[in-house]
């Protein structure tokens with residue numbers, strides 16, 4: 313079977329599953345657990361979110377099949393990230409069997425031996441790439457880090473700043489995110505940006521907003537205390553400082569999008585010391601500007617940091633008023649600036665589009681979206697246990713200005 317034949321068979325059969333996402337996933341997990349009850353304990357108690365992820369993961373992999381280099385990078389990362397769930401190489405065969413049986417069932421009469429072969433080959437390649445990367449990584453880093461909560465500060469009714477002390481050195485770059493599991497919700501992991509540049513004492517801060525029905529965010533904000541121990545996945549994400557030192561910089565943070573931006577600002581102040589550094593911090597209401605005191609301290613220590621709080625939804629606010637995508641382009645000519653943007657996807661997309669239209673080259677625009685295919689894939693693997701990113705999370709897509 314040629315690669316082209318394989319691709320055609322997989323894509324054509326995939327179209328048959330499209331309308332069965334939920335049922336297909338439910339059948340897959342039922343089959344998997346029926347034949348391998350010992351695997352149930354790798355998954356969270358509630359499987360509804362998990363089921364949604366399966367079809368997205370398959371769609372992501374099928375989409376990338378004709379881009380092998382990209383697919384390999386994605387699968388390697390997925391394999392490394394599955395270590396924290398306790399996934400081992402021998403589990404992949406069981407998953408493959410359940411998957412193939414499920415696909416055959418949902419494809420119906422159109423399923424042929426050729427389809428079976430094409431999917432089997434593809435799955436073996438996927439499993440080999442994932443488990444190979446996981447094994448290589450096992451020589452270098454632990455699958456997860458325990459981290460003690462050494463500070464828990466409420467900033468308003470739905471927001472908390474957590475300070476964590478990992479039990480072992482936790483390598484990451486300013487602007488990256490980690491995934492967090494709380495003892496309250498075992499095996500449910502959610503991504504949160506790390507809100508500080510790496511420090512000598514190894515402490516990490518998270519800025520977490522509790523969102524409606526957000527299991528982990530509510531546990532972290534409402535029910536977590538100093539002394540609790542969380543688990544952290546490895547640092548991830550591409551919203552990091554570029555190789556070339558940034559000389560003139562604009563940072564834009566909307567809501568808890570401040571977390572990665574604050575880490576980047578700290579790193580720049582320590583290492584690059586840019587000539588100009590504008591920091592726009594947007595919130596809906598004045599009371600939502602939850603970290604102003606700390607930002608003012610940064611500005612006092614580094615006078616070239618110009619801090620601009622922006623409030624969008626409160627009449628009577630005496631400072632800059634409006635939505636970030638309208639305010640920031642109007643405040644200056646940023647064509648020769650390095651721009652970092654984080655916050656709600658709609659804000660980030662609108663901001664990046666406007667700045668690009670205004671002449672800022674794509675390679676100077678740094679941001680991440682929660683809905684990029686890459687992210688969807690990473691957070692929704694066959695065995696992945698995370699929801700789409702929530703507040704406080706950071707996503708890879710730096711420099712790509714195409715909204716997805």
Ligand SMILES: NC(=O)C1=CN([C@@H]2O[C@H](COP(=O)(O)OP(=O)(O)OC[C@H]3O[C@@H](n4cnc5c(N)ncnc54)[C@H](O)[C@@H]3O)[C@@H](O)[C@H]2O)C=CC1
Nearest residue numbers: 566567568594595624654655656658659702703704705706
């Ligand atoms: N790397 C990243 O980009 C990161 C993104 N986030 C995301 O940031 C978001 C933060 O949520 P909240 O704190 O509740 O922020 P929020 O919804 O209260 O909004 C914060 C700011 O963004 C503006 N904004 C919101 N929607 C907008 C839109 N459609 N168009 C233009 N401006 C808009 C608001 O006016 C305000 O200035 C979450 O969705 C979270 O996932 C969080 C951390 C990192």
